[in-house]
Amino acid sequence: MAFVNRTDELAALEAWWRSTDPRQAVVGGRRRVGKTALLQRFAQGRRSVSHTGAGRAAVGELAQLSRQAAIALPGRIRDLAARPYLDWDDALDDLAAAAEQEPLLVILDEFPEIVATSPELPGVLRAFLDRTAGRTRLRMLVCGSAVRHMTALQEQRAPLYGRFDLSLSLHPFRPHEAALMLPSLTPSDRALVYGLVGGVPLYLSWWDQGADLADNLLRLACRPGAPLLTEGQLVLATEVEHGEYPAAVLHAIAEGRTQYNEIKDYIRAEPARTLDRLVELRLVERLMPVTEPARSRRRVYRIADNFLAFYLGVLSRYRAEIERGSGKALLPVLIESLDGHLGKPWEEAFREHLRRLAVAGALGRDIVAVGPCWSAGGQNEIDAVVLAGRDRHPVLFGEAKWARSVDGRGISSRLLEKANAITSAVPAASERQTDDGAAGPDSGGTEGSARARLALCAREEIRNAPPGCLTVTAADIFDQQYPPEPRRSSLIGTWLEYAAWAAACERPMVLSCRLTSRRGAPSLTGRGRHERQGGEGGHPRGGPAGDRPTGQRADHENTALDHGGPADPGLVELARACLLQDDVVDDAVHGAGAQREIDAEDHGHGDIGRNVPAQAGRSAPYLAQAGVREAVLGFEQPGAAGQEKVPVFDAGPGGGQRPGQARPGRAARYRR
Structure with missing residues (x-):
């Protein structure tokens, strides 16, 4: 190994x-x-x-x-x-x-x-x-x-x-760490294996990456003396303290009795000390709504180890028949039961990914907690809520589905309703903004004091996700890079990364961008000028302009993401909405071998002037959430007298869209 x-x-x-x-x-x-x-x-x-x-x-x-x-x-x-x-x-x-x-x-x-x-x-x-x-x-x-x-x-x-x-x-590997032991599997298959055996290196090494699910389960679980059957007994014998209560408590939780009184009724004894010991051993996790105070009695328990949860919740049901030699016959039933079991491990993997993003600074400032949330009686359960600041206000609500592909529009609507039911910081659906200047049903976040964002998670694809919504798949969760880098597959290039850095560092930044098509392949290049303040500043990690004198222009071509840190999600989504509309891209790359340029000096191609305002208005609230007071992004269009050029839109402190009201400037400007 x-x-x-x-x-x-x-x-x-x-x-x-x-x-x-x-x-x-x-x-x-x-x-x-x-x-x-x-x-x-x-x-x-x-x-x-x-x-x-x-x-x-x-x-x-x-x-x-x-x-x-x-x-x-x-x-x-x-x-x-x-x-x-x-x-x-x-x-x-x-x-x-x-x-x-x-x-x-x-x-x-x-x-x-x-x-x-x-x-x-x-x-x-x-x-x-x-x-x-x-x-x-x-x-x-x-x-x-x-x-x-x-x-x-x-x-x-x-x-x-x-x-x-x-x-x-x-401790066992986290999802992105476990991916290093499963390099030959697709991200979706990594998610399945991690949900079954967790992050213990030995268990991960047992999985044959060249065989399918059925062959692996037949070899590892469905034969007398199979490794996972033997290991389940060994864990209970060596990791759990002696006595009848610890094993009984684990079985109770694995069978869905997750509340204290349910566990007490199942074992017919007080489980408090046993639960404390199992939590200390990291075999059980004590969960409470992340929005509740630490002393809240609204607690539930879950098996913290993925393998132990699989063994107790699924595999042990068939153990007797497997030991009698019937494992191959019941293998289809075992596989069919996995989808119902893997939802909970997937939700925790999603929360772990959000914690990873929070550490990398990709969810904003002052993140203090990531966890699930639910209201009284277990209603309105939300898989992940991200809290920020001393007042612990919500900045993100997330939903994870153990499905290969989901429709983001329907899930986001239900998620907003549950979020509204849990916290007053989120307005009711009827209070969400509409076409007269705010975020309607397609918005990727919520208005109000919290300005909370939405996050949707599925194994492979989220269809029809609202603009500005953070979408997470197994490819993100099991990404071997740490911290995660912005994807290079989109048309967002150096100019956006540079602007994101400038906003994060509170430096005035002026950029122009160029969308070019050669042989039908779109690409972005950018030119930026960074005004240093007081002879200091520059990129905090030695980025592209960190060593240049005040006001000197810096050219950056095809060097996307070289600044060493992730872009602000709001800026990424804003640029995606502005530039990745079908008609813009189709016009820019129309025809094999076409050579066109669309930049701040040329406004004769495409429908950019019409697309940018409509799409940017939806994403503007996330710039405001990121602390950007002024954001002018997109391509300029000819103005009135003297052909004075004005920015296409201005996302001000309120996040609203005010076409033509910003001061004249280059193609992109960010200020905090």
């Missing part, structure tokens, strides 16, 4: 290694998440001794550690084959002596297994660390799969409390 991802964890370990006189590090996480693979990768190229506990008696553990040290540290005076370590003090002292001149990494993997037969080891480690501080270059790293035990190591009453410089918790 190839090693992928874990870049953040490797960077943290590298920083720990480079620090001066570091204390020990601890790495924890569930079984199968790749802790050992991470440590092996980190140890490559370093002097290291690695020992994995196996629950042996202390003598056996020390003998095995002696053998590992003899292999890793040859040529020393002490013959560890003849004189193995006598106790843990002896082992630690000898390893410290080997690290007097150059660093030595010592990894104690499955540390809880070692402590089980050597309970004095944490105290011995504490005394050793205190005694040798600053006198050796030994780097100690302990690792374990028993999550509760690894957490207890760092608690206040524990012997090693306050003696860890680094604490890492490894």
Whole structure:
């Protein structure tokens, strides 16, 4: 199995290694998440001794550690084959002596297994660390799969409390990280596999990317002793605490009993402590409406691990028959039941994608929470609500459907109604703006103080999505790029990216753009002039104009997206609405081999003057949401006396469309 991802964890370990006189590090996480693979990768190229506990008696553990040290540290005076370590003090002292001149990494993997037969080891480690501080270059790293035990190591009453410089918790891969292990699958198939087995690297490696769904399920789940059947039992036996309640609570939730009282009735006992432990183990997630305060009692529970949810909710129903050899016969029934099961994992993958966008700054400023929302009685459920600011006002409402293709118009209408029912920040449908100056039913967002946007999600396609609506597919969620970059497939080029950067940096920016067709292929080129303020500014990430003197013109051709960050979604949607109308594109690229140019100096081609105002008026509210006070985008048209050219439209603070009312200017201008 190839090693992928874990870049953040490797960077943290590298920083720990480079620090001066570091204390020990601890790495924890569930079984199968790749802790050992991470440590092996980190140890490559370093002097290291690695020992994995196996629950042996202390003598056996020390003998095995002696053998590992003899292999890793040859040529020393002490013959560890003849004189193995006598106790843990002896082992630690000898390893410290080997690290007097150059660093030595010592990894104690499955540390809880070692402590089980050597309970004095944490105290011995504490005394050793205190005694040798600053006198050796030994780097100690302990690792374990028993999550509760690894957490207890760092608690206040524990012997090693306050003696860890680094604490890492490894978790299953997120969707875009899991995609790295499924490179040969389509995004839609990645979504299916992730919904079944989750982000545990080992489970992902079991999936044969050259076989279809039926063949994989037959091999992995529908034969006696199949890997997924065996793994389900192993998870319940090793990850869940002993006793009847934890397993019973998991079964209750998997069967749809997600509220506290429903779980209590199912197990006929108080489940509070069991639920707390399962949440701590990240096997169960406690959900509440994201708009509710933290102490809200409107809570539900869900199985947080995709594989465990599939095993308990679907596979375990057929386990008995599979063990009798009937797996191939019931395989069609198992496959048919998947669509009903995969909706919830897909919704969580959608929310995870929105969190990823929020971290990248693609959803606006001051994002504080992303989560589901519903009203009393479970009504008006919304899959994702994004909140921003100290007042936690909604800036986005999202709906995810486990379908290959959906009609965005109908879903967005219902989503707006549910959003209105949940929060007063969203106006009723009758209050939405119409053709006299505001966003009608086709709007991709809501008016009002929150100016909330809509997001729709399906596996492959969202048809008839309202302008300005954020559309998300499996290709986005399982995109291997991080942070996500704007797509290069549209006609939005450097000029828009540059303008988005200028708006984000609060720099005046003047741009002209050119839509060119050669051999029937449309392309955009742009020219920009950035006015630097006070001799400083420039692109925050070393972008195209960051080093140029004040007022100097900068030409950018065919260098879209080279500034290193995503464009503001509102600007992207606005440009898409302005430029990607069928009649504009058809006119621009009409005829094979046609060579036409449409720019601020030439207004003789196409229906641009008519298309821009109508489409831009719908998207203008998103510029206002982005904090842009003035936005003039599109192609200029001849004015009145003296052929003075005026912008086609002006999206001002209110987001309304006022054709011909903006001051004269170039083709695109943004100011905050």
